[in-house]
Structures are given as C-alpha cells and as structure tokens.
Amino acid sequence: MGNLHIHVTLFLIVLFAQSYVHCIDQDPIAVEDWFKGIETMKEKITKLHFYFHDIVSGNNPTAMRVAKPNSYISLTGFGNVVMADDVLTSEPEANSTIVGRAQGMYASASMEDLGFLMTMNFAFNSGEFNGSTLSLLGRNPVLHEYREMPIVGGSGVFRMARGIATAKTYSFNLLGDAIVEYNVLVSHY
Numbered sequence: 001m002g003n004l005h006i007h008v009t010l011f012l013i014v015l016f017a018q019s020y021v022h023c024i025d026q027d028p029i030a031v032e033d034w035f036k037g038i039e040t041m042k043e044k045i046t047k048l049h050f051y052f053h054d055i056v057s058g059n060n061p062t063a064m065r066v067a068k069p070n071s072y073i074s075l076t077g078f079g080n081v082v083m084a085d086d087v088l089t090s091e092p093e094a095n096s097t098i099v100g101r102a103q104g105m106y107a108s109a110s111m112e113d114l115g116f117l118m119t120m121n122f123a124f125n126s127g128e129f130n131g132s133t134l135s136l137l138g139r140n141p142v143l144h145e146y147r148e149m150p151i152v153g154g155s156g157v158f159r160m161a162r163g164i165a166t167a168k169t170y171s172f173n174l175l176g177d178a179i180v181e182y183n184v185l186v187s188h189y
C-alpha cells in the first residue's frame with residue numbers, strides 16, 4: 001500500500017509537471033503575441049448618447065420581474081429582480097432610430113433607499129458600432145437626477161473598454177415606464 005501511494009503521488013507529480021511544462025512551453029508565444037499586438041494599438045475615446053426605454057406596462061413590455069422575495073416586503077422593493085431587453089434610441093421618442101438594446105438585469109439591492117444593482121449589456125446594432133457591446137455594472141439610485149455607473153468592459157470595437165455611464169431620467173409614468181437619457185464615455189482599443 002505504501003509503495004502504491006508513493007507511485008500514485010509520483011505519477012501525479014509527473015503529470016502535473018508535464019502539464020506545467022506544457023503550459024510554459026506554449027504561453028510565452030501567445031503572451032508575446034498579445035503584447036506585440038497591444039503595443040501597436042491605440043487607445044481611443046468614444047462618447048455615446050442614447051435613450052433607454054424601460055417599458056414595464058402594456059401588452060409589449062420589454063422589462064419584466066423575474067424574481068421577488070418570498071415574504072420580506074420593503075418600501076424599496078428590496079429583492080425584486082427585473083430582466084430587460086430595452087430598446088435604445090437616438091432621440092427620446094420611441095419611434096426614433098433604434099441604435100441598440102440594453103439586455104440584462106436590474107435588481108433592487110438597497111433596503112433603505114431606491115438603489116438598483118444594474119448588470120446590463122448594451123448591444124449596439126447600428127452604424128460603426130453594429131455588433132459591438134459595452135457591459136455596465138453599477139449602482140443606480142434611480143431617484144437621483146444624475147446616476148453614474150461604471151462601464152466595465154466591451155467587445156468588438158469596444159475591446160478592453162472601461163468608462164463611465166451617466167443616466168438621467170427623461171420621463172416616466174405612473175405605470176412604471178421610464179425613458180432614461182444615457183451619456184457614455186469609454187476608452188477602448
């Protein structure tokens with residue numbers, strides 16, 4: 001048994017060492033390439049401006065609650081989770097040009113005031129940004145005039161994006177529908 005144990009241990013060490021050697025054999029090339037590439041790339045700054053249509057009422061809502069707390073009830077709706085596929089337009093009017101969609105979730109994450117956790121991908125579908133995305137992750141105190149949330153990444157033309165989104169409510173109704181103006185500033189490669 002003792003010998004078997006040693007053999008198994010040795011076998012595992014060899015296996016581990018092999019895969020480790022395998023890794024350091026491969027990695028320098030890939031990493032070097034990556035750095036070579038990035039050095040020739042220029043950081044760019046892009047500003048975006050659009051309107052976010054969060055429609056929760058009517059026959060065609062684009063945002064809907066998907067989870068709620070079992071028993072706990074708070075004035076801030078703590079625990080409610082909403083999934084959205086909201087239209088983004090160039091102007092406040094719903095019939096203006098659609099530039100993309102905001103796909104993701106917002107959830108009431110604050111017990112004492114109205115504060116949402118936002119986890120959203122902005123998926124653009126027009127012009128030079130068609131097919132590119134930006135990912136937003138932040139706290140949205142919706143009753144404040146200006147809310148500032150981090151942009152934590154991106155894809156396509158927005159690779160390695162980081163930046164800031166500011167949100168300002170443009171209009172809302174008593175059914176809970178809201179149109180929100182977004183200004184986004186990102187640096188990316």
Ligand SMILES: *[C@@H]1O[C@H](CO)[C@@H](O)[C@H](O)[C@H]1NC(C)=O
Nearest residue numbers: 089091092093094095096097
């Ligand atoms: C868009 O809707 C507004 C009303 O909200 C209307 O006045 C305007 O004519 C519409 N424009 C188009 C292009 O349909």
Ligand SMILES: *[C@@H]1O[C@H](CO)[C@@H](O)[C@H](O)[C@H]1NC(C)=O
Nearest residue numbers: 124125126127128129130131
């Ligand atoms: C955006 O890209 C998709 C897929 O490549 C394409 O089908 C669509 O026509 C493009 N839209 C615009 C407005 O360029």
